Amino acid sequence: MLNARDILETITMIQDENLDVRTITMGISLLDCCHSDIDVMCSKVYDKITRYAKDLVKTGNEIEKDLGIPIINKRISITPAAMILASCDNKDAVRFAVTLDRAAKECGVNFLGGFSALVQKGFGPGDRELIEAIPEALASTEYLCSSVNIGSTKTGINMDAVGMMGRVVKRSAEMTADKGCIGPAKLVVFCNAPEDNPFMAGAFHGAGEPDCVINVGVSGPGVVRAALAKAGDSLDLTEVADLIKRTAFKITRMGQLVASEASKRLGVPFGIVDLSLAPTPAVGDSVAHILEEMGLEACGCHGTTAALALLNDAVKKGGVMATSHVGGLSGAFIPVTEDAGMIDAARCGALTITKLEAMTAVCSVGLDMINIPGDTPADVISAIIADEAAIGMVNSKTTAVRVIPAIGKKVGDELSFGGLLGTGPVMPVSVYSPSKFIARGGRIPAPMQSLKN
Amino acid sequence: MRAVITVIGKDMVGILAKVSAECAASNINVLEVTQSILQDMFAMIMMVDISSASVPFDQFADKLEKIGREMNLSIHTMHEDIFNAMHTI
Numbered sequence: 001m002l003n004a005r006d007i008l009e010t011i012t013m014i015q016d017e018n019l020d021v022r023t024i025t026m027g028i029s030l031l032d033c034c035h036s037d038i039d040v041m042c043s044k045v046y047d048k049i050t051r052y053a054k055d056l057v058k059t060g061n062e063i064e065k066d067l068g069i070p071i072i073n074k075r076i077s078i079t080p081a082a083m084i085l086a087s088c089d090n091k092d093a094v095r096f097a098v099t100l101d102r103a104a105k106e107c108g109v110n111f112l113g114g115f116s117a118l119v120q121k122g123f124g125p126g127d128r129e130l131i132e133a134i135p136e137a138l139a140s141t142e143y144l145c146s147s148v149n150i151g152s153t154k155t156g157i158n159m160d161a162v163g164m165m166g167r168v169v170k171r172s173a174e175m176t177a178d179k180g181c182i183g184p185a186k187l188v189v190f191c192n193a194p195e196d197n198p199f200m201a202g203a204f205h206g207a208g209e210p211d212c213v214i215n216v217g218v219s220g221p222g223v224v225r226a227a228l229a230k231a232g233d234s235l236d237l238t239e240v241a242d243l244i245k246r247t248a249f250k251i252t253r254m255g256q257l258v259a260s261e262a263s264k265r266l267g268v269p270f271g272i273v274d275l276s277l278a279p280t281p282a283v284g285d286s287v288a289h290i291l292e293e294m295g296l297e298a299c300g301c302h303g304t305t306a307a308l309a310l311l312n313d314a315v316k317k318g319g320v321m322a323t324s325h326v327g328g329l330s331g332a333f334i335p336v337t338e339d340a341g342m343i344d345a346a347r348c349g350a351l352t353i354t355k356l357e358a359m360t361a362v363c364s365v366g367l368d369m370i371n372i373p374g375d376t377p378a379d380v381i382s383a384i385i386a387d388e389a390a391i392g393m394v395n396s397k398t399t400a401v402r403v404i405p406a407i408g409k410k411v412g413d414e415l416s417f418g419g420l421l422g423t424g425p426v427m428p429v430s431v432y433s434p435s436k437f438i439a440r441g442g443r444i445p446a447p448m449q450s451l452k453n
Numbered sequence: 454m455r456a457v458i459t460v461i462g463k464d465m466v467g468i469l470a471k472v473s474a475e476c477a478a479s480n481i482n483v484l485e486v487t488q489s490i491l492q493d494m495f496a497m498i499m500m501v502d503i504s505s506a507s508v509p510f511d512q513f514a515d516k517l518e519k520i521g522r523e524m525n526l527s528i529h530t531m532h533e534d535i536f537n538a539m540h541t542i
Contacts, residue, residue, distance in 0.1 A: 002457070002500075002533070002536050002537070002540065002541075004487055004496060004498050006536060006539070006540040007457055007459060007498055007536055008459065008461075008496055008498075009540075010531075010536055010539055010540070011459055011461070011529055011531075015527070015529075062511075065510070065511035066510055066511065066532055067531065067532050067535050068514070068529060068530070068531030068532065068535060069535060250539045250540070253538045253539050254535065254538060254539055256538065257534060257535060257538040
C-alpha cells in the first residue's frame with residue numbers, strides 16, 4: 001500500500017528535482033527501403049518513417065499527461081543510413097539526409113538519429129560517400145543527427161576512418177559557423193557503439209534490431225544529488241553508493257513504466273531502458289553537482305574519477321533490477337556544455353580535457369560536448385578521437401567523441417548552442433602535433449581482450 | 454483505475470470541500486483521504502477512483518491544478534501506477 005511519504009517523495013522528485021523521462025526513441029529499420037534508384041529509396045524511407053512514427057509524439061504527450069511524468073523528447077532512430085545508401089546507384093547522401101529531416105519534421109520529433117556509418121573494420125559500399133557528406137548534411141538539415149563507429153574491441157580501430165573524421169568534424173563546424181557551429185554538436189564518433197541507444201546524437205537502429213522498437217532513456221541527476229544532500233555528510237562511501245542505488249532504482253522503475261506503456265499504446269515491442277544519468281543545463285540537473293555533493297570542491301579536481309566510478313557503478317546496480325531489459329549507454333553522462341556544474345568547472349579551470357579523458361574510462365560515454373579552439377588542426381581532432389577509441393577498445397566499453405571546433409574563437413571564449421545542447425567555454429587542447437601518427441593510417445589491431453572465445 | 458491527488462501548501466478552510474466537490478462533479482469517487490505535516494508542509498493526499506469519471510483524466514488534472522493556483526496551493530493529480538512502480542517491488 002502506498003504511504004504519504006512515498007507519494008510526496010515522487011512529487012518532490014518531479015517538481016523540484018527535475019526528474020523526467022529524457023526520451024522515448026522509436027527505432028525503425030529501413031532495410032526494406034533499399035532501392036537502386038535514390039528517388040524511389042527516399043520516398044520509401046519517408047513513407048515508412050512517417051507511417052510508423054505518426055503517433056509517437058501524440059502518444060508520448062498522452063502518457064506524460066496520464067502518468068504525470070514529464071517526457072522531454074520524442075525521437076526516432078533509423079538503420080545506419082550508409083547501409084541503405086549502399087543500395088543506390090547514385091549515392092547522393094545529402095538528398096537522403098534532407099528526406100530524413102523532412103520525415104522527422106512531419107512526425108514532430110525533435111531529433112532523428114542514424115545518419116551513420118559503421119566502419120570499425122573498413123569502408124563498405126556507401127560508407128565513404130555518407131561520411132564525406134556529413135558536413136553538408138548537417139548544415140542543410142535541422143533535426144538530423146549523425147554518428148560514425150570507427151573502432152571496437154572486436155575489430156580494433158580503423159585509423160583511416162579516424163583520420164577522415166577529424167576533417168569531417170572540422171569541416172562540419174566551418175559549414176555551420178554562422179549557426180554557432182551547431183553541426184559537430186550533432187555528430188558523434190564512436191568506439192563500441194551500442195545498437196539500441198535512445199540518446200542523441202549517437203542513436204541509430206542496429207542491423208540486429210527488430211523492424212520497430214521503443215527504447216526509453218531516463219534521467220535524474222537532480223534526484224540523486226538531492227538524495228545525497230538530504231543524507232548529509234555523515235555517510236561513508238559505501239552508504240553513498242547504497243543511496244545512489246536506491247535512487248537509481250526508483251528512477252529506472254519510472255522509465256520502465258513509461259516504456260511499457262508506450263510500447264502497449266503504440267503496438268510496438270519494448271526494446272530497452274537506458275539507465276543513464278543525463279544532465280541538462282538547467283540548474284539542479286547536473287552530474288558534476290552530484291560529484292561535488294560527494295565532497296569534491298569542484299568537478300575535475302583529484303578524486304573526480306573515483307567519485308564518478310562509484311556513481312556510474314551504483315546507477316547501474318540500482319537500475320538493473322528495475323527494468324526487464326537494460327541497454328544503450330547506461331551510465332552517467334558527462335557532456336560539458338549540457339551540464340551546469342561542468343560548465344562552471346570548465347570556466348574556472350578545474351575541469352580540463354585531460355581530466356575528462358580519464359573520467360571517460362569509468363563512465364558511460366566519452367569526450368562529449370566540448371568546445372575546442374576553432375583553429376585546432378583536423379589531425380589533432382583525429383588524435384583526440386583515437387585516444388578515446390583506444391580507451392573504449394581496451395576497456396570493452398563505449399566511448400565517443402563529440403567536440404565542437406568553435407570557429408573564430410579561442411580558449412576562454414564562450415560558444416552557445418541554446419536549448420538542451422547548452423553553452424560552454426572553449427577549452428584548450430595540446431599544441432603539439434600528432435600529424436605523422438595520424439597520417440600513417442591503417443588499423444590498430446584488436447587487443448587481447450577481443451579473444452574471448 | 455485509481456489516481457492520487459496531492460495538495461501541498463498552507464492549510465486553510467475549504468480545501469477538502471473544493472477538491473471533493475470537483476471530484477463529485479466529474480463522477481470521481483473519493484476512496485481515502487489522509488492529511489499530515491511532512492517536510493514542513495501541509496499535505497493532503499486523496500486516493501480516488503477514476504474508472505467511471507465523466508471527463509478525460511488530463512482535463513480533470515488540469516482543472517484541479519487551476520483550482521490549486523487560485524488558492525495558492527500546489528495540487529497534483531497523478532495515476533496510481535507511477536507510485537506503485539517507484540515504491541513497490
